[in-house]
Structure formats: C-alpha cells, structure tokens
Amino acid sequence: MTATDYDAYGTGEATEGTVYNVGGQDWDQIVDAAASGDEDRMVVNMGPQHPSTHGVLRLILTLDGETVDEARLGIGYLHTGIEKNMEYRTWTQGTTFCTRMDYLAPLFNEASYCLAVEKLLGVTDDIPERAQVIRVMMMEVNRISSHLVAIATFGLELGATTVMLNGFIEREYALDIFEMVAGLRMNMAYIRPGGVAQDLPPGAIDKIGDFVKREKQRLKQLRKLLDANPVFVARTKDIAYLDLTGCMALGVTGPVLRAAGLPWDLRKTQPYCGYETYEFDVPTVQTCDVYGRYLVRMAEMEESLKIIEQCLDRLSSGSAKSGPVMIEDKKIGWPAQLALGPDGMGNSPNHIAHIMGQSMEALIHHFKLVTEGFRVPAGQVYAAVESPRGELGCHAVSDGGTRPFRVHFRDPSFTNLQAAPAMSEGGQVADIIAAVASIDPVMGGVDR
Amino acid sequence: MTSQHPEQQAEQAADQLPAHAEEERRDQPIARTGMFGAKTTGDTSGYGKLVIRQSPKVSSPRPYGGPRTTGAEGEFDEIANELERAYPEFGEAIERVVVDRGELTLVIRREHLAQVAQVLRDDPKLRFELCTGVSGVHYPADTGAELHAVYPLLSMTHNRRVRLEVTCPDADPHVPSLVAVYPTNDWHERETYDFFGIVFDGHPALTRIMMPDDWQGHPQRKDYPLGGIPVEYRGAKVPPPDERRSYV
Numbered sequence: 251m252t253a254t255d256y257d258a259y260g261t262g263e264a265t266e267g268t269v270y271n272v273g274g275q276d277w278d279q280i281v282d283a284a285a286s287g288d289e290d291r292m293v294v295n296m297g298p299q300h301p302s303t304h305g306v307l308r309l310i311l312t313l314d315g316e317t318v319d320e321a322r323l324g325i326g327y328l329h330t331g332i333e334k335n336m337e338y339r340t341w342t343q344g345t346t347f348c349t350r351m352d353y354l355a356p357l358f359n360e361a362s363y364c365l366a367v368e369k370l371l372g373v374t375d376d377i378p379e380r381a382q383v384i385r386v387m388m389m390e391v392n393r394i395s396s397h398l399v400a401i402a403t404f405g406l407e408l409g410a411t412t413v414m415l416n417g418f419i420e421r422e423y424a425l426d427i428f429e430m431v432a433g434l435r436m437n438m439a440y441i442r443p444g445g446v447a448q449d450l451p452p453g454a455i456d457k458i459g460d461f462v463k464r465e466k467q468r469l470k471q472l473r474k475l476l477d478a479n480p481v482f483v484a485r486t487k488d489i490a491y492l493d494l495t496g497c498m499a500l501g502v503t504g505p506v507l508r509a510a511g512l513p514w515d516l517r518k519t520q521p522y523c524g525y526e527t528y529e530f531d532v533p534t535v536q537t538c539d540v541y542g543r544y545l546v547r548m549a550e551m552e553e554s555l556k557i558i559e560q561c562l563d564r565l566s567s568g569s570a571k572s573g574p575v576m577i578e579d580k581k582i583g584w585p586a587q588l589a590l591g592p593d594g595m596g597n598s599p600n601h602i603a604h605i606m607g608q609s610m611e612a613l614i615h616h617f618k619l620v621t622e623g624f625r626v627p628a629g630q631v632y633a634a635v636e637s638p639r640g641e642l643g644c645h646a647v648s649d650g651g652t653r654p655f656r657v658h659f660r661d662p663s664f665t666n667l668q669a670a671p672a673m674s675e676g677g678q679v680a681d682i683i684a685a686v687a688s689i690d691p692v693m694g695g696v697d698r
Numbered sequence: 699m700t701s702q703h704p705e706q707q708a709e710q711a712a713d714q715l716p717a718h719a720e721e722e723r724r725d726q727p728i729a730r731t732g733m734f735g736a737k738t739t740g741d742t743s744g745y746g747k748l749v750i751r752q753s754p755k756v757s758s759p760r761p762y763g764g765p766r767t768t769g770a771e772g773e774f775d776e777i778a779n780e781l782e783r784a785y786p787e788f789g790e791a792i793e794r795v796v797v798d799r800g801e802l803t804l805v806i807r808r809e810h811l812a813q814v815a816q817v818l819r820d821d822p823k824l825r826f827e828l829c830t831g832v833s834g835v836h837y838p839a840d841t842g843a844e845l846h847a848v849y850p851l852l853s854m855t856h857n858r859r860v861r862l863e864v865t866c867p868d869a870d871p872h873v874p875s876l877v878a879v880y881p882t883n884d885w886h887e888r889e890t891y892d893f894f895g896i897v898f899d900g901h902p903a904l905t906r907i908m909m910p911d912d913w914q915g916h917p918q919r920k921d922y923p924l925g926g927i928p929v930e931y932r933g934a935k936v937p938p939p940d941e942r943r944s945y946v
Contacts, residue, residue: 326908331924334917338924338939369799498827501882512854519857622945629798632850632861634830645833645848649729652945656918658833660850660886665831668885697908 305693328697340623352695358637360441366633366646367443381445387561395424396638400690444577486541490673490685504640509542516636540688623652663691726751757794765800826851831886834894844868875900893918
C-alpha cells in the first residue's frame, strides 16, 4: 500500500489531501506514510462494516492523532422501507412489518403500533385485562433480553468477550420464552391490534417463573463481573459525557436521559397497558457518563424482574387468571384464532373445522377479515411506549380505509444516535466506541 | 372519548340532510374513485363509478377539553389560552384547532411555525421542551396543501402533549426549519426531506439521510410506486403488493 491516486470506489480524486487505501497487512506502511505526510488531520472511515460500530453504522472521523476532531455519522445502510410497505397491507398485517424495525425489541415496536391503531379505533379501554397483563410481561422479558444484548455487545466492543458470552447466554433463555409463547424467537408479531395473537401455552407461567429466579442470580453475577471491574470502570467512567441540557436539546430519551438524572419513564409518567398498577422504580444516576448508563440498564433489568413477578401473580392466581386475550369485537378480533404447532404459529385445526364444516357465516366473516381487513375511522394519533432505548412513538394516519394511510415511527435509536458527536468530539478514538455502545443504537430501528 | 373522527361525525350529520349534503359534498375535491384497485379491466363489480369526495376540514369549537374530558374546559383550553397570552398573533398563526381522540392538534400557518415553537418551548406555562421529531404525510387530494409536516411535542414539566401541523403546497414545498429551536429535529427533518421532498428552510445541512445521495424522487410520496416483482407460487403468479386487489 502506498499513498496513491487510485480510488477503489471510482469516485475520482479526493478534493483535498492524500488518499490512503488499506488492503490489510500493511499498517506499518500506512503509519509511515501518514507520519511523513504534512497533514495534521486525517479523515478515517469507520464502518459501515466494522465490528465495533454496533451494526451497519458508518462513522466518518476527522482525527488529529488519537483525538477526534469531528465525528459524523452515515446511516441508511439498513433502510428497508417498512413505513412505505405498511401502506400496502392491512392494519393487522402491519405488525408483521413493524416488528422487524428494532429487531432487539420487537414487542415494543408492535406495542406502539397496536396502541396507535387501538387509539384510532377508539377501543383502548376495551382490551381484555389478560391481554394487557401478557403484553406487559412479554415487554418486560423483552426489555431484559434487549438490555442483555446492550451490555453484551458493549463488553465485546470494549474487548471483553466474557461479558458478551454471558449476556448472550442469558438472552437465549428470554428467546426460549418468546419461542414458547409466540412461536418465534424474534420478529414474532405477537401483539396485535385488539390484544395478543395467542394465549399463553401450558407451562409458560412456570417457565417464566424459572427465568425470573435464574436471572436474579445471573444479574448479580454480571454485576460482580463488571460493577467494580477496574478495566471496565477505566473505559467507562467520565467517558462520553452528556448532561441533561444536552439530552433535552438533542431529544435523547431512555437510559441515557435517566443516567443524566431525570427520572422520565413513560411507564410511570404516561402509563399505557396498565403500567400504573404495577410497583416498580425508575432508576437514575447523576453521572451523565457511560458507566452511569450501564448502571441504569442493570437496575432496569432488576425492576423488570419485579414487574414480571407481579404479572405472573395476576396470570396464575389473580384478576387475569382467565379470560379472552383478544378484543370481544369480532370485526377487529382476527387473528386470535391461531394455534401454536410444533413448527411455530399456524392455523388452528378447530377454527378450520368450524369455518369449513359448520358455519357458512363464519367462513364469510373469516374471508372478509383476512382478505379485506377492518376499517379504521379517519384521523391521526400518536402513541408512545418506553422501549429499552427510549420513547418509541408511532404516528398513525388513517383515511378511513383498511390500510394505514401513513405510519411513522419515532425510533429512539435514530434520535439518540444524533448525540454521538456531542459525546465523542474532543475525546479519544477509543472512547467513541464506548459512546456509541452506551447509546445502544439498533440500526434496524434507525434506518427502518 | 368517541371512536368516531369529527370529520366522520360531520359527514354523518350532513348525510341526514340529503339536499344540503349533496351541495356541500360536490365542492370537496375527489379523494378516490372506483374500488378494488382495478383500473385496466372491465368493471363487473358496479363499484367502478364510485366517487368518494374528501370530507370537509373540521375545526373543533371551544371548549377543547382534555385527554380524558370532553364538553368542559380542560388541559387543552389551558394550552390554547396560555399560547394566546404568550403569542399575541395567535389568531393569525393558528389556522385550525382539532381535538380528536384525546389529542390536541394545532394547525399552524407555516410563516408562524418557528415563532410558535419557540414560544411553546420557552414559556414557563407551556414548556414543551421535547420535540419528538417530524413526520411527513402526503395528501394528494388536499389541493394547495398536499404536504403536511406533523410535529409531536412533549412537555415533561407539565406532562402534556400537543401536535403541531403545518401544510405546504406541492408546488412550493417549503417549511421553516425547527432545528434552531429543537436541535433534535436535525435528522428528522433530513428524513422528511428525503422521503417527501419538503424543504426545511434554515436547516444547517439538508441532505438525504436514508436514500443514497443520487437517488431520484421521494419514496414516501403517494405518487411514488412501491415497486416489486410478481412472485410465482405453486404455478400461479402473485402480483406485487401495490398491484393486488385493494379495498381502499
């Protein structure tokens, strides 16, 4: 490798400065060439295929030695047109699309969308209690699995594979629960407009109870590994500082905001799905740094375990012990009549026997609901939930038809990622990794 | 809270006076024609000549109520009163106020957007310190105001939400930028520009953010096709989603 005039991407000459192309195994030459050059600053492309950028994120860094002078972010590599696609499907089919946005928190995507649709339909108060409790429980299991990945990848990006392995092992247990309840480990489209797709299968309550018991132990062990680990603390304490003023201006929500000391959590301040009836705390710290964000996430997982326990009580012996999991209104209540088979969610044999063998009207109704869908009165709403990363809002517009006229998601990863330059400019190159990891952006959600 | 949109309620109320309704409806622009999306084949359904006109634009009368109250003064009246006090040009700036499904929408003339947002953010009685982005909507039938930009605002201090909506015609797609008031809108406005072609005047660097820089067109607009190819399944061709039968 040498400083050359050849540009691998065919975009022509750089407008200024020397272009270095890296082919691998040639770092010494690059360092020598850069050292003998007469430029103070160097623009480095980090990503989009870099193991430490937390996904398909491109960082364009202007470096002065090891100091980051300027950080710019390039996104859009994972844009899949989910919002556009949803305009061509029925309201129910929309869940299948939006669940794939933030792929670490699929249930939150579904929840925000379904809450918006229910608000448009005016049926928010008609959702059965059992469905609401199941929603809350599944969301909290999802919050734990998402935070575990956040901390696991965080460890990996700082070079600690032990943390990564432990985080991913624990996440498997959460995914096993999703698989048992919803039929899929990810992107399950389990929360539907009107309720949830399927009641809990036998044995689910015990399995989730075991999960809670296990995680209580394992979170303690994870804390033992990290909380006072000198290497971890050195890499995270006082790194990527962003105070409350910065958070407010940049619209940052979620653990990053709570690590700046503001106990703002939509589950408490603007409750949905009955969160006002659960006892839990909103953990905060005042440190405004990466270490604080880690502490908030750990404490949030512990709070989630408390909520799950309360859900289990209600589902096994309390007010939500039995009952429907889908709204009574049969014009909306498709497709709760699905069954969980050994190969995932599918047709319910009982339902098929009913519509094919017993009731002509049921067949017509099924056909109309499945092919045409239900109509949603015209208007627009905004519904927000507290996802693991912050406020996940859904702006849904209906023109009175069977398909969304427009759905827009305010994804917290997208908004929070804007804060990365504010956190990292003026710091060391190594710290930008910690900064981005502490925001925990999921590129599927950023690009949608 | 009623499940019906005020526009629909107005529509149904008007339907009970047939002679009058016909006149009023005829003035409205055509929203869509036909049914099932069939345009090229013969009309065997009888729905082909169906003409759906857009429902008239509504504005809610006072009292506005609140998220859970209707028919009496509530939180929304408080917001409107405080805004009127803090921003004397209220009457001129606010085109319509719509209260629907427990949410307050202020439809603002675009010239006033930046000042109204500034007041909403800074006035201690209003204090909408967080803007949760901007969402574009394309209404091709809304002649003269085809493009809408919707800003959901959140006041953490008072725990309230309000929605600002501005419109601009397709021929002059300019809306003032709110980045100076809410820096968080930087990427959001780029996204809306990218997908709808709304130009946010005053944005520090309005470039595409999701699509490649040399992309042609703005994908989320209604006149931009979804695209796709037919898929063969068990010997039959399944057309792409935007060419399938639809029940609009």
